[in-house]
Amino acid sequence: MIKKVESKEKMKIQTVINGKSYEKEVEPRKLFSDFLREDVGLTGTHVGCEHGVCGACTVLMDGKAVRSCLMFAVQADGTKIETVEGLVNNKTGRSLKAAFSEHHALQCGFCTPGILMSSVEFLNENPQPEKQEIKEMLSGHLCRCTGYTGIVEAVQQTTDGNSK
């Protein structure tokens, strides 16, 4: 028989977040975005629309950029997660953060964590992207402050840094 986890029951999950292993118990319906913020205390991951449109909650799961609001915490069992807090240990992440500051690529900063995570995955896979490709990657993120110009420039500068 396949184990049934009752809706009110908690399921034990194990996940490595930013290099640190966590064992927690969660209800099946808990969204992974809420798990990160409420159960693990990593509030750098922002929750915007909760239906996958705004991109603010984007994290890396096994190296891939995914929406943490379109996943349940129980689905992160056995995976490796990186959130914006983990970028201090990531070379591309640090360069991106410096470039974002330099190019005024954020104002209120609500969308920034998600954009940074997508950009890290994007630059890992595609170290020398065209400007159009950067824009396509950013199309999965809503920013209502900057008009995107500074964000595109910041990502672009980080790619220039990669080539040196």
Added chain:
Amino acid sequence: MKPAQFDYFRPSSVEETLELLTDYGNEGKILAGGQSFIPILNMRMSEPECLIDINHLQELDYIKQEEGYLKIGALTRQSDLEKSELAANTVPILREASRFIGHSQTRNRGTVGGSLVHADPSAELPLTLLTLGAKVIISSADEEREAALDEFFLTYLTTDMMPDELLTAIHIPIDSIPKGYAFEEFSRRHGDFALVAAASMLDVDENGNVLGGTIAAGGIDAVPLLAEEEDFNVLIGQKLTEQRIKEVVQKMVEKAEPDSDLHASAEYRENLAEVLIKKSLHKAYQRATESGE
């Protein structure tokens, strides 16, 4: 916005999943990539009693060439399809269309099978796979069956699958696949739902006369709409002319019942369908001609 409570199963094989579907298929739902389904749960438009999470069914995650087909496992992520060299070499329209599905971040999780089962009439994969004459493999605890896509989509978000069935694979016939292909789409912003999308496949002879092919359009009817053979035949045996294209498009649009909504009126959608079908036919024709040179 949080989903209602549900019981949770995490099977590790197709066999286990089919067993669960026999017992819980009526009140439960399969959870694959969840990129359309979890928003529906979050907004409480659906409150299933239990979810059967098939993300651990590694056996359904593959793209392979076999017996004249490109075979795609239902759990293949849309981003893997987009990046697959095998898919790009055998069925290049798949990469062209995949880039329009949502955003790279949702394609990392969204699955090929999930997109078909969700059956959104403006979605990219149902439309493209219909144009390619693909069939789907559907399993239940009792039997395995095949369904052609032109009979699979019934209406908005509805397919001919039963509650105890699981879509396991998509088979695209590749032995006589037309050389010319094109996918065109118009949406308000990149990554939004398409207002209208069109896909064309075309073969031409050495004189530039059309030999055969297919056209389909999405977003203008309750299901992706495939041009009927007798309508498509207007194009056969001659070069592509504006007059002939107009004739085919008119016949297709006559059979469609586009909706008027917040995003576009029915008239606008019909007009857009004509523009996009024409554009995709021209591009497919050009590619077919170039490949013959």
